[in-house]
Amino acid sequence: MQQEYTQPLVKPIESDRNIFTLLDDRAKRTPNESLVEYVGGDGKWQSFTATQFRDKVIGLAKGLIARGIKPGDSVAIIAHTSWQWTALDVAIMSIGALTVPVYETNSPAQVQMIFNDSNVKMAFAEDDAQRDKIDAVSDSCADLKDVYVIAAGAIETIEKFGQGITDDEFWQREKAVKGSDLATIVYTSGSTGTPKGIELTHSNFVFITISGVQSMGDILNKPGRRLLLFLPLAHVFARFMQLVCFAGTVTLGLSSNLKTILADFRTFKPTFILAVPRIFEKIYNAASQKAGSGVAGRIFSHATDTAIAWSKAQQSGKPIPRALQIRHAVYNKLVYSTIMQIFGGKVEYAVSGGAPLNATIAHFFNGVGLPLLEGYGMTETCAPAMVNPTKGYKIGTVGIPLQGVSVGVSDTGELCIKSRAVCVGYHNHPEITKEQIVNGWLHTGDLGSIDSDGFVTLTGRKKDIIITAGGKNVSPAEVETSVMTSPVVSQCVMVGDRKPFIAAIISLDLQETNAWLKSEGAEPVKDLKEACKNPIVRAEVERAVNKANELVSRAESIRKFEIVSDEFTEANGMLTPSLKAKRQVITDYYKDLIDNVIYAPKKS
Incomplete structure (x- = not known):
């Protein structure tokens, strides 16, 4: 390694603990305090104490034992974030079985692949729509035995089965689960676009959970800490956060409806927030649009400039100019305090991860009074590996390693x-494991640097993965290849890095386009410019895109495309000698098209 930095452990972390012990310890520490809160059918927040939630998990675990789930068996969950998801997850892992999360947006084909690769024996679906996905492929999933629907009483059913299992039987199973045992297989897209199952142990999770509490004590280990979690629990980052709430002193609020998220902020009153950058961008845009273009709009614009200037001055380490301090204080009363009320009025910090954070957005919220502490991690590291500290954070970096982590x-x-x-x-890919993990070092595929204080800055991406503003990792190869099966398409290049959705730039093959037009009884075109405007050609491209989109979830699909009149060749630098599109060259060349047409800012 040309650079290396290790954050030492302040207190040692036991290596042979299982995940259930995190919940059990919390129930012993704070038995009657609220641990998990959720919005009930009446629209009001309801609560489980730590003891009640642990007992709920034990009841479900006993039901799983009664249904024949053995150590090492895989159980899938396809549902939105909810207390049921959390309870099932911990129950499954508590008896040595493996949780296999599946995004509710996954296609039936993806469900089939994941179920077969991990030998799923039981599945929990949120509702009939998710069950229908499973039913569509169940005949091709040889190991699948039982499917339960959460909305149709799955929790109560499993608990009923568990009444025939004694507490002693549960504790025997729980105590047999060691730190080295697998806890979960989490699927993420690889460079080929085919999901790869990442094997994570109990020890992996317990270590990074306790390291997180020790590293972020201001956020996680003080009285009255509250987190509103609305990221999908199929994402390893969200699952880590539910465990870190158990290990700390945090009350975990669960919500999955982004349409009600602002109302949930106001009523739940979190002390910190975990989100992907897109959420903060939406809040910023909503505040800007609400201000409008009149006097209020001008005030907001000046307040924004002041917040960013204040943040940059604060980050410089030099004294903040007196005039800037005065302007900042004025706008704090007029604007910033109102924005902070959006989050419920008690929030102190926000942790941003899953995708690169725009520096302007980070400076804006920092200036408003909400430091966005950017972090970095991967599914392969149980989510976080580094995060900015609450004191001395550096905007533009992804922070320093958590305790016990080396970068x-x-x-x-x-x-x-x-x-x-x-x-x-x-999972089932020893050749990838050997390639990615060398002498204990996980090779991330990202390029970076480390400063003298241990802060890490990302400088680029080695692997060909698009990360949207919402934090979705998208491998473009499968969809691009499918679109290029169209007789008129020469190249399809997906874009969307740090953008709200996936789009594509598509070039045409003139000779093949004319041949296809003739076969369809239509007139040929004289050049690529005319081809781009031809409605018959466009309809064919749209058909190809729609067909390709069926292969993936909505978040991975092409939502918008532009057909360009340029030819991609090796001579103009857009293709490699093996005729593969050079994504960076093409996105740089079409930067104006991407920024001002495909992702054109909405007019207020």
């Missing part, structure tokens, strides 16, 4: 991570 930069500039949270490997 390094290889001779090729690739960011590498070593810790007890690094995964066992890639």
Whole structure:
């Protein structure tokens, strides 16, 4: 490694604990305090104490034992974020079985692939729509035995089955679960676009959870801490956060409806927020649009400039100019305090992860009074590996390693991570495991640098993955290849890095286009410019895009495309010698098209 930095552990972390012990310890520490809160059918917040939630998990675990779930068996969950998801997750892992999360947006084909790769024996679906996905492929899933629907009473059913199992039987199973046992297989898209299962142990999760509490004590380990979690629990970051709430002193609020998220902020009153950058962008845009274009709009614009200037001055480490301090104080009363009320009025920090955070957005919220502490991690590291501290944070970096985590930069500039949270490997892919984890160092595929204080800055991405503003990792190869099966398409290049959705730039093959038009009884076109405008050609491209989109979830699909009149060739630098599109060259060349047409800012 040409650079290396390790954050030492302040207190040692036991290596042979299982995940259930985090919940059990919390129930012993704060038995009657609210642990998990959720919005009930009456629209009001309801609560489980730590003891009640632990007992709920034990009841479900006993039901799973009664239904024949053995150590090492895989159980899938396809549902939105909810207390039921959390309870099932911990119950499954508590008896040595493996939780296999599936995004509710996954296609039936993806469900089939994941179920078969991990040998899923039981599945919990949120509702009839999710069950229908499973039913559509169940005949092709040889190991699948039982499917339960949460909306149709799955929790109560499993608990009823569990009444025939004694507490002793549960505790025997729980105590047999060791730190080295697998806890979950989490699927994420690889460079080929095919989901890869990442094997994570109990020890992986316990280590990074306790490290997180020790590293972020201001956020997680003081009285009255509250987190509103609305990210999908199929994402490993959200699952880590539910566990870190158990291990700290945090009350965990669960919500999955982004349409009500602002109302949930106001009523739940979180002390910190975890979100992907897109959420903060939406809040910023909503505040800007609400201000309008009149006097209020001008005030908001000046307040924004002041917040950003104040933040940059604060980050410089130099004294903030007196005039700027005065302007900041004025706008704090007029504007900033109102924005902070959007989050419920008690929020102190926000942690941003899952995608790169725009520096302007970070400076704006920092200036308003809400530091956005950017972090970094991967599914392979149980989510977080580094995060900005609450004191001395540096905007533009992804922070410093959590306690017990080492980061390094290889001779090729690739960011590498070593810790007890690094995964066992890639399920059924020993060759990928051998390639990605070398001498304990996980090679992330991202390029980065480390400063003298241990702060890590990302400088680029080695692997060909698009990360949207919502934090979705999208491997474009499968969809692009499908679109290019159209007789008129020469190249399809998906874009959307740090953008709200996936789009595509599509080039045409003139000779093949004319041949296809003739076969369809239509007139040929004289050049590519005319081809781009031809409604018959466009309809064919749209058909190809729609067909390709059926292969993936909505978040991974092409939502918008532009047909360009340029030819991509090796001579103009847009293709490699093997005729693969050079994504960075093409996105740089079409930057204006991407920014001002595909993702044109909405007019207020």
